[in-house]
Amino acid sequence: MKYEPQVIPDVILMTPQVFGDERGYFMETFREQDFMRECSPLRFVQDNHSLSSQGILRGLHYQLEKPQGKLVRVVSGEVFDVVVDLRRQSPTFGQWVGVTLSAANKQLLWVPPGFAHGFYVTSESAEFVYKCTDYYNPGDEYSLQWDDAQLSIDWPLVKGQAPVLSDKDRQGYSLREAPCYD
Numbered sequence: 001m002k003y004e005p006q007v008i009p010d011v012i013l014m015t016p017q018v019f020g021d022e023r024g025y026f027m028e029t030f031r032e033q034d035f036m037r038e039c040s041p042l043r044f045v046q047d048n049h050s051l052s053s054q055g056i057l058r059g060l061h062y063q064l065e066k067p068q069g070k071l072v073r074v075v076s077g078e079v080f081d082v083v084v085d086l087r088r089q090s091p092t093f094g095q096w097v098g099v100t101l102s103a104a105n106k107q108l109l110w111v112p113p114g115f116a117h118g119f120y121v122t123s124e125s126a127e128f129v130y131k132c133t134d135y136y137n138p139g140d141e142y143s144l145q146w147d148d149a150q151l152s153i154d155w156p157l158v159k160g161q162a163p164v165l166s167d168k169d170r171q172g173y174s175l176r177e178a179p180c181y182d
């Protein structure tokens with residue numbers, strides 16, 4: 001596994017070593033000892049899997065009281081995955097990182113606690129799989145506005161069309177109003 005810190009260095013893009021043969025391929029997608037050394041000593045307690053159609057945008061989500069670190073990847077299709085630094089003490093507060101994750105590139109992204117996270121589906125559909133370092137806590141969930149002007153995220157919108165959002169995500173907080181991590 002290759003571990004590459006991004007412009008926000010706590011955010012790490014991981015590229016597995018893929019062993020192809022006549023049967024198909026094999027890859028390791030998580031190895032705790034290496035993950036702890038390269039990314040974080042936190043342990044994972046929940047695994048999630050979602051399916052979304054093209055044009056769906058889920059996010060940008062975070063939990064405030066019980067922040068979740070997330071190790072995310074795509075097992076079918078392609079998404080543009082975005083993380084936003086919401087740690088007020090961070091030199092990169094309010095900055096974002098976006099990467100393309102796909103079944104083809106097999107990359108994983110480590111999203112540390114303290115970040116909002118979301119993704120936009122660019123393929124016909126996408127299955128998204130991730131591990132979390134804390135449990136889902138619905139009362140503690142917040143949504144940051146995907147198109148906040150201050151964030152100015154460069155989403156690769158298909159045919160320039162507005163993304164499809166959940167009701168909750170249509171009422172996301174602007175960065176200015178959003179409760180953040182102190």
Ligand SMILES: Cc1cn([C@H]2C[C@H](O)[C@@H](COP(=O)(O)OP(=O)(O)O[C@H]3O[C@@H](C)C(=O)[C@@H](O)[C@H]3O)O2)c(=O)[nH]c1=O
Binds near residue numbers: 060061070119136166
């Ligand atoms: C996230 C989550 C949802 N649910 C339920 C609540 C609800 O009825 C249904 C759909 O929930 P949501 O609309 O919040 O699902 P979704 O919009 O896919 O939420 C996810 O978005 C991505 C971007 C993330 O980063 C995740 O942490 C999570 O917030 O599933 C759980 O039971 N456990 C969970 O961990």
